[in-house]
Amino acid sequence: MFDFLLTLVVLAPAPLLAIVVLAVRLRDAVRHGGVGTLASRVRAGWRDGTRRPVWPLLIGVAAGTAALTFGLQRLYLATVDKGPGWGVDIALLAMVLGLLAAVACAGLAALAAATVARARGFGAGTVAGLLTLVAVAVGTAAAHLPLNAAYQAEPGSFPVVANLGAGDLLLPFAVFLVVLIWALPWPVLGAARGARTETTQRLPARDVWQLLLDLATADLPENRSAWGAALRAELAAIDPPAERRRFALGGMWAALRSGRPRAAWASAAGVAVLVAAGSFAASRWSLAHSRGGILDFWIVGPSVLLLAVALVTAWRNRSFGAGLRAAALSGLAALVAIIAVGVPEALVWAQRQAGYLSTGDAVPPTWQSAVLDVVRPDFIIIMIVFWAIGAAGGAAMGTALRRDPAGVTDGS
Amino acid sequence: MARVRHPSPQTAAVLVALAENGEDWSHGYDLCRTLGLKAGTVYPILIRLAERGHVETSWETDPPRGRPARHLYRLTTAGAELARAVAAAARAAEAAPAPGPAALAPRTA
Numbered sequence: 036m037f038d039f040l041l042t043l044v045v046l047a048p049a050p051l052l053a054i055v056v057l058a059v060r061l062r063d064a065v066r067h068g069g070v071g072t073l074a075s076r077v078r079a080g081w082r083d084g085t086r087r088p089v090w091p092l093l094i095g096v097a098a099g100t101a102a103l104t105f106g107l108q109r110l111y112l113a114t115v116d117k118g119p120g121w122g123v124d125i126a127l128l129a130m131v132l133g134l135l136a137a138v139a140c141a142g143l144a145a146l147a148a149a150t151v152a153r154a155r156g157f158g159a160g161t162v163a164g165l166l167t168l169v170a171v172a173v174g175t176a177a178a179h180l181p182l183n184a185a186y187q188a189e190p191g192s193f194p195v196v197a198n199l200g201a202g203d204l205l206l207p208f209a210v211f212l213v214v215l216i217w218a219l220p221w222p223v224l225g226a227a228r229g230a231r232t233e234t235t236q237r238l239p240a241r242d243v244w245q246l247l248l249d250l251a252t253a254d255l256p257e258n259r260s261a262w263g264a265a266l267r268a269e270l271a272a273i274d275p276p277a278e279r280r281r282f283a284l285g286g287m288w289a290a291l292r293s294g295r296p297r298a299a300w301a302s303a304a305g306v307a308v309l310v311a312a313g314s315f316a317a318s319r320w321s322l323a324h325s326r327g328g329i330l331d332f333w334i335v336g337p338s339v340l341l342l343a344v345a346l347v348t349a350w351r352n353r354s355f356g357a358g359l360r361a362a363a364l365s366g367l368a369a370l371v372a373i374i375a376v377g378v379p380e381a382l383v384w385a386q387r388q389a390g391y392l393s394t395g396d397a398v399p400p401t402w403q404s405a406v407l408d409v410v411r412p413d414f415i416i417i418m419i420v421f422w423a424i425g426a427a428g429g430a431a432m433g434t435a436l437r438r439d440p441a442g443v444t445d446g447s
Numbered sequence: 448m449a450r451v452r453h454p455s456p457q458t459a460a461v462l463v464a465l466a467e468n469g470e471d472w473s474h475g476y477d478l479c480r481t482l483g484l485k486a487g488t489v490y491p492i493l494i495r496l497a498e499r500g501h502v503e504t505s506w507e508t509d510p511p512r513g514r515p516a517r518h519l520y521r522l523t524t525a526g527a528e529l530a531r532a533v534a535a536a537a538r539a540a541e542a543a544p545a546p547g548p549a550a551l552a553p554r555t556a
Contacts, residue, residue: 261504262494265518266486269476272517282476285486292491 045338045421046217048428052435053220056227060157080158084151089163092147093170100174108182108208115204116194124413126199126207131417133211138423141218144168145225150250152229160229164222172215179208217424224431228254228355244283245270251287254356263290299361302344307368310337314376318392322384328395334418337369338425345426349433358430366422370415377409457484459533461492465502465522466530472505472519493520501526 064076085093115125144167152160183205186193193204248270252263266286273279317332341362349358381392385405388398392405393414399405408414454462460482465473479489496502503523507516522530 259494261518262490264515265475265504266490268515268517269474269486271514272474273476282479282486285479285488286490288485288487289490289494292487 044342045335045425045428048342048432049217049220049224049424052428052431053223056223056435060227076158080156080162083155083159084162085166089151089166093163093166096167097170097174097177100171101178102174104175104178104208108178108205111207112194115196124198126196126204128413128416129207130210131413131420133207134214134420135416135423137211137214137218138420138427140168140171140215141221141427143171144218145221145228146250148222148225149229150246152226157226157230160226161223164225165219168215168218168222172212175208175212179205179212183209221427228434241271242276242279244279248283248286248290251290254354255290256352256354256357258352259290260354266290299348299364302348302361303365303368306337306340306344306365307372309340310369311372311376314373315380318376318380318384321395322387322389325389326395328391328393330393330414333373333393333414334421337366337373337418338421340369341366341422342425342429345429346433346436349430350436351433353434355430355434358433359426362422362426362429366419366426369422370418373418374409378406381405381409453536454529454533457482457488458492458496459537460484461489461496462501462522462526462530462533465520466527466534468521470521472521474517474519478520496526501529 061073064073068076111125111129115129117125144164147167148160148164150160151163186205187202190202190204196204199206245267248267252266255263266289270279270282270286273282313332313336314329317329317336321327321329344365345358345362348361349355352358377392381399382402382405384390384392384395385399385402390396390398391408393408393411399408461478461484464478464481475486475489475493478484478493479486482489493502497504497520500523502520503526505519507519510516
């Protein structure tokens with residue numbers, strides 16, 4: 036049941052939305068120009084999505100990713116066999132950090148797509164976003180594949196980790212490359228969002244400070260969007276570079292402080308109560324039926340709730356960012372609820388010799404280890420990864436379901 | 448009866464600056480410069496004051512070519528009353544003997 040929920044509710048929305056967006060865009064293109072213009076539109080999208088300053092930036096992304104992967108692999112090899120001594124499974128931690136990095140890459144690609152789409156249209160944005168992911172994959176592969184080849188040729192010269200199968204030492208880096216496939220819909224969604232903001236007749240960015248302030252104020256909740264426009268208009272009237280920098284930084288801070296949607300605290304409290312009650316029920320049900328731990332619930336339950344919070348908030352505020360901000364606050368509340376219920380429940384499990392609360396796979400030797408299991412960093416990171424995926428999917432759906440009427444501009 | 452909040456020193460400064468302009472409209476950046484405060488401080492104050500009905504907002508009707516219309520601010524009648532009360536309280540505080548450390552406790556806008 037949890038697997039079904041995870042696949043259907045948490046992972047499916049983004050690809051489905053991306054397919055719908057592409058289908059609608061294709062239909063509109065065919066209606067306006069006929070099938071014959073599709074090839075020329077694709078060529079134009081490719082040209083606009085790769086021309087300066089995009090391609091030098093893509094090369095920078097690939098080179099940066101290669102250097103980062105090289106360094107992380109060295110760090111991983113230097114520490115992986117020391118994990119048991121530190122009480123941390125380094126290989127598992129690296130694996131879940133790879134998942135988190137894939138989520139971050141999806142965000143980066145969506146941001147790149149939105150930025151390019153704002154200036155050059157949906158097709159160019161999609162191309163730039165997808166190429167950003169390709170650049171990340173190329174950079175990672177360039178650093179990972181030679182090391183992996185060396186490892187497969189001579190595994191004896193590499194550290195040996197007891198709980199990893201033969202040839203699996205560098206698995207976290209290969210997993211990252213595979214999980215990047217999950218990020219593929221996000222350039223399409225980012226480009227669609229960027230192309231929408233293009234219709235609000237914003238002026239092209241004058242410098243990096245205007246670009247940053249544009250990004251920070253681009254997606255404020257509906258009741259704050261006029262203030263975003265006010266900050267942008269005010270910056271446009273300032274000329275001295277130092278004053279522009281100071282005003283833009285202050286404006287970004289104001290946008291962050293003021294961008295929290297209404298009722299975010301109420302949603303967070305609701306999520307905390309539901310997650311706490313759900314954790315307690317799952318714990319007692321698993322104990323009564325001699326099932327494993329409740330890590331599955333910790334991953335899936337809050338993911339579904341955060342998806343709902345992000346969807347409703349994004350829908351009500353007509354804002355993707357508002358959905359994400361509300362979900363972030365609710366996610367924090369969910370984490371507090373899990374720890375608050377998990378610690379006493381872990382003690383109950385330990386007392387009844389039922390195993391660790393998270394996985395139920397072994398009886399903890401001490402009550403301290405039972406409690407520390409609830410706050411294991413690798414489990415918390417994997418929860419955050421799936422919660423972030425659910426929240427992003429919900430925010431994207433909420434934004435798509437309530438689009439701005441055509442021609443609406445910011446105003447008080 | 449509605450709860451009366453004591454404005455923070457920064458909010459009081461914004462109120463007084465807007466009150467000095469009377470019926471004239473002010474720009475956010477000019478307020479920042481006049482008061483020596485950052486946009487990250489002044490704009491959240493303006494947002495709160497506008498939401499509480501103390502400040503009214505408008506947009507420039509005839510902006511220069513190539514530049515978007517700027518947002519304008521001035522006090523409402525309720526805002527002008529609040530500004531007068533704030534100024535009176537500040538004068539009374541100046542006239543009174545040194546109140547001790549309790550008066551330095553932070554207040555909310």
